[in-house]
Amino acid sequence: MARIVMKFGGTSVADLDRIRNVANRVKREVDAGNEVAVVVSAMSGVTNQLVKWCQELSPLHDAREYDTVVATGEQVTIGLLAIALQTLGVDARSWQGWQVPIRTDDSHGKARVEEIEGSALIARMQSGQVPVVAGFQGIGTDNRVTTLGRGGSDLSAVAIAAAVKADRCDIYTDVDGIYTTDPRIVPRARKLPAVAYEEMLELASVGAKVLQTRSVELAMKQRVRVQVLSSFEDKPGSMVVDEDEIVEQPLVTGVAYSRDEAKVTLRRVPDKPGIAALVFGPLSAANVNVDMIVQNLGADGTTDMTFTVGKTDLPRAKEVLETARAEIGFEAMLADPDVAKISIVGIGMRSHAGVAATMFRSLAEKGINIQVISTSEIKTSVLVGAEYTELAVRALHTAYGLDAEG
């Protein structure tokens, strides 16, 4: 017997048939003797329609009213799923965010969960009732409905799992787990039985968007064991857990890529103290996130600075830097949006030397030029020309022995 939080996203509850399907899945866990709470999103498409109405009325609408409107999507789903469960003979009741309560701050539209009162839910679960909780929403200190931002239902599920001290938080979605890399690029990509929190965070930040990043952070902080699995197929998914739980830790767990970045190079910047602040201060003030940064010292007291920004931020970044040109004193600015970031991620890299060397050698053998390198404790990323994305991912997947057999 275990205590489980099951979370179903919008495509899993898109219509009445799918809601009935979810009810059957929940009933199976209940029949197996588990204590179950369910967290659901809005029926797919509904939230978009509600957001569109708010935006059409006013692009600068009151976020508190926006929250009042969009939170209705989840409210509909919890009521319908509770009815569907009762029809199957499962004792169930719906819970809106303010009823639990799920307390958040007052940052409407992107609120942070501050505290969840788990006691009422635990008591119901212990008595055999299934709480059906609205994801994505909470209640602010202003006694008004808040929402957690897009993808917030994952976060709700993890936070509720922590609050009710669940053994597991199962995130049902339209993929069946976490893979060593994108199976559309590498057909022999393997589903990972287990991934460490830190690895999942690095994978998410480089483009493998299975779980919302904040929900992984929260799971790591609260030590919530998360399972990602398919709501349409009936097979085990991937566990996201503490690294100690992973018995056989490979050197590299996965290969990720992102085509969302652009490269900027400032030529012949004076190499003086405080120059980095002059470059990155104005970008930060303009809300432009900078990711990889490298600096090459020249012989003549100048330096070339190269860094990446989000592709959509590139026009703004160029404008900001042009404005600050005199102050920074660079000779030329080059911008290249045709780049891709390829990353290898693995907890095993911490304790093994030479992991990155394999990466550089493999790419060199394919004739792929590395433009920028950046490393963290469990990740090495390189920037390459965008046209090499698939070739690089495949080469690395093979080089680190990740290809499935057969």
Added chain:
Amino acid sequence: MARIVMKFGGTSVADLDRIRNVANRVKREVDAGNEVAVVVSAMSGVTNQLVKWCQELSPLHDAREYDTVVATGEQVTIGLLAIALQTLGVDARSWQGWQVPIRTDDSHGKARVEEIEGSALIARMQSGQVPVVAGFQGIGTDNRVTTLGRGGSDLSAVAIAAAVKADRCDIYTDVDGIYTTDPRIVPRARKLPAVAYEEMLELASVGAKVLQTRSVELAMKQRVRVQVLSSFEDKPGSMVVDEDEIVEQPLVTGVAYSRDEAKVTLRRVPDKPGIAALVFGPLSAANVNVDMIVQNLGADGTTDMTFTVGKTDLPRAKEVLETARAEIGFEAMLADPDVAKISIVGIGMRSHAGVAATMFRSLAEKGINIQVISTSEIKTSVLVGAEYTELAVRALHTAYGLDAEG
């Protein structure tokens, strides 16, 4: 300066353009120096869709979950209208039932309003803010969302008007007021500037469904002055007020009709004490409402009993009476669904004799046979053959001098 509650139904907020139109109407009252609160229904069609989903999942669904689902319709509208008002520069905020709070009993799906805390709304109105309150919903003692039953937004509006001690409750709808009779039958029907609460109740009960009956009862009890007016045209509507406010009270205020009843006659019932209880007890137990009742004493110790029931209840009524036949002891049962009830309504009837006589004479002159008569203090109703409905209504409208001039 006045304090006004404005209520807009589903067709008045059916899409964003209409919501903008409502916002403009509200702004006009605010600009005129009034304190305004708004009560809104769900966008038309939305509630029906939500109800349908619940019913498709289970015809016998949990009313508490039903309420959770259908209350979302109003929640969407209040948020959107608040945004639309803010866009016009009007300070506004939305209020859900539980936020006000609008306290009800726990009869989910048809809850009764028990208490509304008006203080928060009054404070906001006095500070120049427009509260936009969700109609149709409240919060039960179980801390769950309740709904008041179909048409409940009228009731919400009147209850809120009472709670904030409003000078007037304006019900915006798709008709522009209350008429002396149905203008589709009598083109020269006149819009009434004022109608007494009691008259409105009698008119509503005989088919003139402009206002939900419970809302009129509440308005009468709490002495809330109600105005019925069009949300699409810009002209005064009809006031529903205390009879003392109506200066020139005509003998007959209006002529109403209903085709929703059927006539049942039991022939040769033994005329003994307790016979009425034998007939009407089982009908009541089967939830069949009986309206008009007449009993003609025969010479031989038997009596003929005639009464009307709702047309949709007729099969059930016949079944119940057949079952009880031996006990009641009637000789034959005749049922006739082809009848119409025609009523004249007017406070003036209280103090004037001969008002009903005019009715009987006018119908006789047209050759219309009266099957059943029933009277109350301010109403006289007759049952006639359904095919005479329009003829009877027109004859009476003319006989009581209600036709518009010109």
